[in-house]
Amino acid sequence: MRRDSRLSRTLHLLLHMERFAQPATSEHLAGMLQTNPVVVRRMMQGLKAAGLVQAARGHGGGWTLGRPLVEITLLNVHEALGSTVVFNIGLSEDDPKCLVEQAVKARLSDAMEAAEKELLDRFAGITLAEISQDFEERMQGLGLDAALPPICQPPAAKG
Amino acid sequence: MRRDSRLSRTLHLLLHMERFAQPATSEHLAGMLQTNPVVVRRMMQGLKAAGLVQAARGHGGGWTLGRPLVEITLLNVHEALGSTVVFNIGLSEDDPKCLVEQAVKARLSDAMEAAEKELLDRFAGITLAEISQDFEERMQGLGLDAALPPICQPPAAKG
DNA sequence: TCTCTCGCAACCTTTCTTGTTACAGAAATT
DNA sequence: AATTTCTGTAACAAGAAAGGTTGCGAGAGA
Numbered sequence: 001m002r003r004d005s006r007l008s009r010t011l012h013l014l015l016h017m018e019r020f021a022q023p024a025t026s027e028h029l030a031g032m033l034q035t036n037p038v039v040v041r042r043m044m045q046g047l048k049a050a051g052l053v054q055a056a057r058g059h060g061g062g063w064t065l066g067r068p069l070v071e072i073t074l075l076n077v078h079e080a081l082g083s084t085v086v087f088n089i090g091l092s093e094d095d096p097k098c099l100v101e102q103a104v105k106a107r108l109s110d111a112m113e114a115a116e117k118e119l120l121d122r123f124a125g126i127t128l129a130e131i132s133q134d135f136e137e138r139m140q141g142l143g144l145d146a147a148l149p150p151i152c153q154p155p156a157a158k159g
Numbered sequence: 160m161r162r163d164s165r166l167s168r169t170l171h172l173l174l175h176m177e178r179f180a181q182p183a184t185s186e187h188l189a190g191m192l193q194t195n196p197v198v199v200r201r202m203m204q205g206l207k208a209a210g211l212v213q214a215a216r217g218h219g220g221g222w223t224l225g226r227p228l229v230e231i232t233l234l235n236v237h238e239a240l241g242s243t244v245v246f247n248i249g250l251s252e253d254d255p256k257c258l259v260e261q262a263v264k265a266r267l268s269d270a271m272e273a274a275e276k277e278l279l280d281r282f283a284g285i286t287l288a289e290i291s292q293d294f295e296e297r298m299q300g301l302g303l304d305a306a307l308p309p310i311c312q313p314p315a316a317k318g
Numbered sequence: 319t320c321t322c323t324c325g326c327a328a329c330c331t332t333t334c335t336t337g338t339t340a341c342a343g344a345a346a347t348t
Numbered sequence: 349a350a351t352t353t354c355t356g357t358a359a360c361a362a363g364a365a366a367g368g369t370t371g372c373g374a375g376a377g378a
Binding site: 002003004005006007008009011012015016032033074078084085086087088089090091092098099100101102103104105106107108111112114115116118119122123126130131132134135138139142 | 161162163164165166167168170171174175191192233237243244245246247248249250251252257258259260261262263264265266267270271273274275277278281282285289290291293294297298301
C-alpha cells in the first residue's frame with residue numbers, strides 16, 4: 001500500500017452507483033475494488049457526513065448517491081474523505097529554530113501551497129458527470145451499450 | 160517518519176555548507192539535522208553524482224559545494240535526490256480493466272501531472288542563492304551579523 | 319602505522335494505508 | 349418475536365516506505 005488511493009477508489013464506486021437501480025451494499029462495492037466491505041464503509045463515512053451518499057441499514061439497504069453526479073466535484077469527494085496529505089514531500093520540522101531552515105521552509109512552503117491550491121482548483125472544476133460522460137464515450141468506442149450494464153470489469157470487445 | 164523530508168533537509172545543509180571555511184563532515188552535518196551520519200551520506204550520494212557537492216575522504220575530508228549556490232535550483236536538488244514520489248494521493252490501479260476506472264484515472268492523472276509540472280517549474284525558478292539571501296535578511300532583522308557564524312541554531316536575539 | 323573520513327550493506331523502528339475479524343445495532347422479512 | 353440483512357465501529361494484523369543504527373571496508377593524510 002503505497003499511496004492514498006481512496007480518492008480514485010471512491011470515484012470509481014460513485015460512478016458505478018449511479019448506474020444501479022438498487023442500493024449497493026458494502027459487500028457489492030467491495031467486490032468491485034477487490035477489498036473488504038469494512039474498507040468501503042470506512043471510506044464512505046466522510047461522504048455520508050458530507051451528504052454525497054446515503055446509507056440505509058437492514059434488508060434492502062446499502063449505499064445510494066445523495067445528489068446527482070453533476071453536483072459532485074472531485075474537490076467535494078477529496079474533502080469528504082477527510083484529512084489527506086496531498087504531498088509526499090514535506091518539511092523536516094514544523095517550527096525550525098535555525099534561520100537557514102526558516103528561509104528554506106518559507107520557500108518550500110510557498111511553492112507547495114501554491115501547487116496544492118492549483119491541484120484543488122482543478123479538482124473543483126471537474127464534476128463526476130464529466131467523468132461519467134467520458135466513460136460512456138469509452139463504451140461507445142468499444143461498440144458497447146452504455147445504458148445497459150452495471151459492470152465493473154467489462155467483457156472484452158468482440159470483433 | 161511521515162513524509163519524504165530529504166529535500167528540505169538537504170537544502171538546509173547546502174546553505175550551511177556555503178558558509179563553512181572547511182569541508183563539513185557527515186557527522187557535523189548530521190548534528191545539524193539531529194540524525195545519523197549515514198543518513199547524510201545516503202542523501203548526498205545523488206547530489207555527488209549530479210556534481211552539486213564533492214566528497215573528500217580521509218583526514219580533513221568531508222563535503223563541499225560543487226558549484227556556487229546561484230547555479231543550484233531547487234529542481235536540481237530535487238532531481239539529484241533520486242526517485243521521489245511527489246504526491247501522496249494516487250491511483251488504485253496502474254492498468255484498470257474497468258472502463259469507469261479508466262475514465263477516473265484519465266482525469267485524475269491529468270490533474271495531478273499538471274500540478275506536479277507546475278510544482279517542478281516553480282522549483283526550477285528558485286536558486287539556493289535566493290534562499291541564502293532570505294537567510295541573511297532574517298539575520299539582519301534580528302540584529303545579527305550574517306557574515307560571522309556557521310551556526311545552525313542561532314542564539315536568541317538580545318535586546 | 320594510525321586515525322579520520324566516506325561507501326555500503328544489513329537490519330531495526332516508526333508510521334501510514336489497507337486488510338481482516340468480531341461484534342453491536344438498526345431495519346425489513348418471516 | 350425471531351431471523352436475516354444490512355451498516356457502524358473497534359481492535360488488530362500485514363505490508364510498504366522513510367529514516368535510524370550498526371558494522372565493516374577502503375581511501376587519504378598525519
